[in-house]
Amino acid sequence: MGLIDIILIGIGLSMDAFAVSICKGLKMKQIDLRQSFVIALFFGGFQAFMPFAGYILSVQFVKYITMYSHWVAFALLFIIGMNMIHEAVKNEEEEEYGRAVLDLKELTGLAVATSIDALAVGVSFGTMGDKLQLSLALTVTIIGIITFIVSVMGVFIGNIFGSRYRAKAEIFGGILLVCIGIKVVLEHYL
Numbered sequence: 001m002g003l004i005d006i007i008l009i010g011i012g013l014s015m016d017a018f019a020v021s022i023c024k025g026l027k028m029k030q031i032d033l034r035q036s037f038v039i040a041l042f043f044g045g046f047q048a049f050m051p052f053a054g055y056i057l058s059v060q061f062v063k064y065i066t067m068y069s070h071w072v073a074f075a076l077l078f079i080i081g082m083n084m085i086h087e088a089v090k091n092e093e094e095e096e097y098g099r100a101v102l103d104l105k106e107l108t109g110l111a112v113a114t115s116i117d118a119l120a121v122g123v124s125f126g127t128m129g130d131k132l133q134l135s136l137a138l139t140v141t142i143i144g145i146i147t148f149i150v151s152v153m154g155v156f157i158g159n160i161f162g163s164r165y166r167a168k169a170e171i172f173g174g175i176l177l178v179c180i181g182i183k184v185v186l187e188h189y190l
Contacts, residue, residue: 054122
């Protein structure tokens with residue numbers, strides 16, 4: 001597995017983080033570079049760490065990890081998505097808009113939920129032996145950087161739509177998170 005394969009894996013793994021980053025951008029009144037980078041750092045960091053952790057856990061624990069990971073991801077995404085919908089419907093005051101984007105507990109939950117599949121990828125790396133042509137450190141760094149870049153793009157895209165259609169966009173973002181959670185569970189069983 002060479003550089004092109006790792007880049008494609010990184011892009012594939014970053015898609016959930018991209019969708020969630022769009023949701024985070026929806027909440028911003030105007031784009032905040034610091035917040036955008038913190039969000040991207042969380043997602044990129046977890047996407048880099050999880051394959052490393054999966055590699056370390058490797059084959060012995062794969063059946064235990066994959067047995068429940070989809071339910072953990074679903075629960076986190078469902079709770080956070082429903083909370084977004086509730087906040088949008090609750091019609092919070094305008095001055096609150098844009099301030100709750102960096103709730104670190106929520107951001108950690110989202111980063112874990114969107115990177116659980118990267119844990120399984122890391123387990124597969126551990127079973128490859130010599131077929132993994134790049135070092136593990138370089139592999140997870142590439143995945144993390146790709147996710148970071150894609151997440152920043154997601155925040156910007158979300159902000160463009162969120163500034164125009166705030167309440168509807170936030171409801172849509174919450175529904176999107178719940179749908180991603182359902183997709184994770186369905187993919188496990190299909």
